[in-house]
Amino acid sequence: xxxxxxxxxxxxxxxxxxxxxxxxxxxxxxxxxxxxxxxxxxxxxxxxxxxxxxxxxxxxxxxxxxxxxxxxxxxxxxxxxxx
Numbered sequence: 001x002x003x004x005x006x007x008x009x010x011x012x013x014x015x016x017x018x019x020x021x022x023x024x025x026x027x028x029x030x031x032x033x034x035x036x037x038x039x040x041x042x043x044x045x046x047x048x049x050x051x052x053x054x055x056x057x058x059x060x061x062x063x064x065x066x067x068x069x070x071x072x073x074x075x076x077x078x079x080x081x082x083x
Contacts, residue, residue, distance in 0.1 A: 001026055001072070006034070033057065042075060050061040 002019040003026040009016050019025045020037045027035040057065060 003028060005029065009037075019078075023070055023079070042079075045075065 001024055002022075004012070004016050004019070006027060009027055016025060016027075016037065020039060024036050024038040024042065026033050027037055057068070060068060067082045
């Protein structure tokens with residue numbers, strides 16, 4: 001998964017958006033992961049799967065985090081993204 005800082009998001013918005021077309025993008029602030037940017041299509045797909053709530057990844061258990069990342073990898077593989 002690509003990672004950009006909030007400053008890079010402001011200064012390189014086109015590059016960040018292009019990366020988000022290939023798969024979810026981490027946005028960090030002061031070295032900590034704060035946001036995930038993804039296409040509306042990926043977001044809608046997550047909602048269709050029953051993801052009705054947003055969770056902070058730093059509050060997930062190790063097993064939950066592993067399942068979440070595996071799901072993101074599945075979406076990226078299915079859509080041809082490989083970042």
